[in-house]
Amino acid sequence: MRQIFKTAALLLTLCAAQLGVTQGACAQEKFITIASTTSTQDSGLFGYLLPLFKAKTGIDVKVIAQGTGQALDTARRGDADVVFVHAKAAEEKFLAEGFAQKRFDVMYNDFVLIGPANDPAGIKGSKDIVAALKKIQGQGAAFVSRGDKSGTHLAELALWQDAAIDVSANKGAWYREIGQGMGAALNTAKAMGAYVLADRATWISFKNKDGSMIAVEGDKRLFNQYGVMLVNPARHPSVKADLGQSFVDYVISPEGQKVIAGYQIEGQQLFFPNAGK
Amino acid sequence: MRAPVSDLPLVFSKACVNLGATPLLRDIDLVIAPGAPSLVIGPNGAGKSTLLRLAMGLLAPTSGTVTWGGSRDPAPRRRAILFQRPVMLRRSAQGNVAYALLQAGCARADVVGRAHHLLERVGLAALAHRPARHLSGGEQQRLALARALARDPEILLLDEPTANLDPAATRAVEAIIGEAAASGIKILMTSHDLGQVRRLAGEVHFLVAGRLRESASAAAFFDHPQSPLAQAFLRGDIVAEA
C-alpha cells in the first residue's frame, strides 16, 4: 500500500516538475503573439527580423504561422496581439468588423506560377497569368490549389475569376484542392506534375525544387501586399496593446523597412517594403 | 487490535448450494466447534471445496444458513483459508505475509517482526526476500499457510493443501498444520489422502454427491464405518451415489 502512494506521489512530483519546466519559458514577461502566414515564417523573414526587433525593444515574439484566413480567425478569438497577413480584402473585412482599428501596408512581393519542367500547358515564359490559366484549363493540365482560405488561395481564386473559369465545377478533375499550407502544396504539385500558385518568398526558400520551375511571373495581377494590424484591445482586453503597437511601429518604421529590404536568400531580395506609400 | 468476536462455532443448518439447476451441496447440517482437526473426505466432485468456500463465506448458501459464532455476517473475522492452488501476490515472500498482516489489522510497526516470525514458523525465513512467485510449489503452499496464520485465525480452512506436493513437501506442510492444531487453532480440511486423514484427523465428515453421509470421530470412522458407501470408499472402491 505504501508503495502505491509513493509511486503516485512520485508521478505527481514528476508531473509538477515537468510543468514547472515547461512553464518556465512562459514566465518571460515581455512577449507578444503574432498570428501570421506560413510565407513570412517559412521564408525565414521572421527568423531574421525578430532577433533585431528583440534587441531593440526587449520584446519576445511568438509567431503562430497559419493561412491568412486562419490567422485572422485566431485574432478574432483574441488569441493573438498582432496580425501580419496578406489578403487585403479579408483584412479590410476584419477592420470593418472592429477587430482592429487601423491597417498598415508593410511590404509586398509577388506570386509566381510554378509548374513542372516539361510544361504540359506550354505557358513557360508567359507574362499573362490570365491567359496562362486559360491554357491550363484548356489542356486539362493538373493544378494544385491551397484550398485553405489563405492569402495565396484567395489571390488564386481572384485570378480564376479574372479568367472567367469556374474551378468549382472542375474539382477532382484537373483542379485539385489540398487544404494545406504553401510548402505542402509545392510538395504535392511537384509529386503530381501539377501547376501551383506560390508566393515568391516561399518559392525561393523552398528546398525541394528539382523538376519544378517558374512558369509565369511578372504580371501586375500577381502583386502580393502584406499588411499589419494591432488587434483591437477594446474587443479583447487580453491584447497587449503597448507591446503589440511597438511591433507595428517597428515594421513600418524606416529602420524596420530597411531590415525587410535587407533580407535575402541566395542574393535575391524576398520582400519589398512599401509602408506609407 | 480487533473486537473480541469469535468465528466459532461454525454452524451449517440445512445449507444448500446450487449452481444453476445443479445442486452442489444439499441440506448440510454441521457444527464445527473448537477441538481436534475435522477432515472432510469423499470422492472427487462430492462438494468438498464448495463446502470450504461456504465455510469461508466466499459463497452464500442458496437456502439454509451458515453462521459464525452466531453471526450470519460473512465478513471474515478470525478465520482464514488455504486454497488448493494459492495465488501468490506479486511481491516477496515477506511482502505476501506483511500484506496479510496489514489486512488483518496488524499495527504497521509490528508488521516486519511478525512477518519474520511467521516465516520462521513455516520454515521460509531464509527466503523472505525471494519473489513469492519464484518459490517452489511446496514453498508457496507454506507461504500461503503463513499468510493464513497471519490472520491469527481461530479456525483455519484447508482445501487439499498437499494435493500437488511431493512427499517431503507434504510432510513439511502436515507438520505446520499439526503445530497449528496443537496451538489451539481449529482445522477444517479436505483431503482425498486416507493416510493423511489418519495422521491428522480428530473427526471425519464423509461427503458424497453434496450430501453429508457420515460424521464420526476418526477412530470410529476408520474402524466401524456405518454406511455401505463409507465402507466401499475405505476399501478403495469407486463411490458414486445411485
Add this chain to the structure above:
Amino acid sequence: MQEGLGAWQLVVSGDPGLYGIVGLSLAISLSAVALAALVGLPLGGLLALTRFPGRGAVIVLANALMGLPPVVVGLVVYLLLSRSGPLGSFGLLFTPTAMVIAQAILITPIIAALTRQTVEDLWLEYRDEMNAMGVSPLGRLATLLYDARVSLITTLLAGFGRAAAEVGAVMIVGGNIDGFTRTMTTAIALETSKGDLPLAMGLGFVLVSIVLAVNASAWGLRLFAQKRIG
C-alpha cells in the same frame, strides 16, 4: 543515408535548438503521461472492479476513445483555452501547458482502457484470496494496480508512444512557436512543408531513436521488475 545527414550533424554538433526541441517534446509527452496516469489508472481500475448499469457502454466508449483523432482533441482544447473560450482567462493557449493538457486528454482513454483489461484479468486471479483476507474495495484497487505494475508499464508506454508521435493536437494548441512550443513532430511537419525533406527525415530518425530509447529503458525496467517480483 544522405537523408539523415543534416539532422545527425545537428545532433553531433550539439545544436541547442534541436536539443531544446527534443527536451520540450520529452517534457510535454512525459508530463502528459503522468497526468493521464493519475486519472487513467484509477479510472481503469474502478471500471474493472465496479458493476453498475451502463458499465458496458462506458467500457465500449473508453475503448473507442483510444482511437480519438488528435486533431479533434486539439480543436476541443483550442476552443476551451482560446481567449474567447470558457477557460480563456488563464491565457494557456499556445503554451506548453496547453499541449500537455491536449496530449493527456488524448491518452487518458488509452491508459484507462488498457488498465481496465489488465486489472480485470488480475482480479479474476486474486478475487478469492482478497475476499478471504477481507480486503476493502479501495484496498483492492490499490493492491491490483500495484501488483499489475509490470504490465502497467507497457500501458504507460502505449500512452507515451501515442503522445510523442502525434502532431495534430500539439500543432493546434501549441501553435508550433519557434523555441517555445515547437516539438519534434511539429518541427518535422514544418521542415516537410518547407521542402527540406532531408532535414525532416533526419528529425524523424531522431524522434524514432528517442522513442526507441524510452521503450528500451522501460523494457529494462520491466525485466528488472519481473526478476525482482516474479
